[in-house]
Amino acid sequence: MAQRIFDQEFLKRLDSLSIVSRKVVTGRAKGERRSLRKGAGVEFQDYRPYVMGDDLRYVDWNIYSRLDKLFLKLFVEEEDLCLHLLVDGSASMGFGQPPKLEYALQVAAALGYIGLSNLERVALAHFAGELTRMLRPRRGRGQILPLLDFLSSVEAKGPTNLNGCLANYALRNRVPGVVVVLTDLLDPGGYADGLKALLQRRYEVFLLHVVSEEELRPQLRGDLTLVDAEGGDSREVSVDRGALERYQARLHGHFAEAERFCARHRVDYLRTSTAVPFQDLILRHLRRGGFLR
Template sequence: MTVAPAPLFDPTFLRKLDRLALLTRRAMAGDMQGERRSPRRGSSVEFADFRPYARGDDIRQIDWNLYARMERFFLKLMVAEEELTIHLLLDNTASMDWGEPNKLLYARRVAAAFGYIALSSLDRVTVTALAAGKGQQLPSVRGKRGALPLFDFIQKLPGGAGGNLQATAKRYVQTARNVGPLLLCSDLMDPEWKEALRTLTARPFEITVVHTLAPQELRPDIDGDFRLLDAEGGPALEITADLEVLRQYDEHLREWRAEIESFCSGRGINYIFADTAVPVEDFVLGNLRRRGALR
């Protein structure tokens, strides 16, 4: 008998997510009316501009106060509020399916929370997996009704395969229909991570990278002789873990993280580090808000 996966969130956390919204740095044109500012003019509650009345216009849009002053008909234009497409890229390669707490499970929950918040604002959400041979995609869903297929897709997404982050990024920028906020959840343990992020900036996505690492990677508690195996098929490495080796590891790790953050900062990418030891609820309600991804 197949056991159903545990729910991603409890009802209390979902109610907290209902009170959040995505932050975007600029208005983008969507396809349907939602709750996001658009560069187009439409019908909403926020004033944008006036224009002279022309035959055939809706007389309900006439500003009668302005007519009383100028004795000419003008239409009041409002800022259109339209949906965005929110792009979730979820790294489900073998290196992510590791650690305690597990990196892939953590990334699943972060992506699902981000997507749920977008759906609550009537935005459109699509999810793409990064693993080779498992590059599944959830066609875009919209509104609260999209939460169930979103959660179901993310929960059932398999892990454990290899992948090419650069190839996936290139394919994505060539095929994505609409730009919008893009969330990439990954450990970035790909030698071509720079090329992949640079490729994503070829189109005007608003990119947020959630760099996900496990405590065992950040603070390895090992001693003695070890044979390290590459989860994605690279050559094995034999090491002797002593204080000096661990010191060098920590130094290189800090340099690598600083390099990624600097690279992202120079290209307008919002870099947010995630230690899976931090509860997902605290990360979403705290870190994502402090770093300007949510409000």
């Protein structure tokens, strides 16, 4: 899979990128990410006034002897970020050219590569009606091939249960961090409760909404039989200009609802068409949106 989606020039550009987190969660292991903290660390950075309850071991007594005031030493200390990549592998993700799932897997592979190259921990899962398979958090460039092997095994099949799968993932993983949910949001049961479950477990949530060009601009006319990719139900329809206009209105209402929910709950949201080259999504749109730098 690496040879199919990553050429050397793209790899070089990925090597210069890193994940941006609004809040870094300290884990048991340490990576390259650093933050200002009191106490022993790797590099002295600054002072701040002592407040009741601070550890006296980190008071600078030389300053106290000169100023008769207590100041605490601050150091730059390594912190750890865990990147969680959750890929919707339900049957509807197999729709389009290229299929939405193929596009989502390419994006997930690139983000996983960036995380592992920066010594972040990276976890993977794909889901449909349930959590199908999970890869526990791992670190280092040596984990890139296992990550790609995992992603190459994902197939689009089965119904969707976004709420149940996201809530289940939040409960089963005790290492919060940045979670990227790659999905088409096509679930009659909705997605709000699942995203809220991640937020309640202190995940920083980024929702990548993948839409095919065929869904955005369907080239359909006449009397047709439409079949639900997941439920198998069929419906006879007559498609004319009026039907397409009603479809567009409902589609953009669906988009607007997702945008409002994410803005209200501080979920980072980006909608992308599969017509946008995934390299451009990574190198331009995700950087412009502040998710990568």
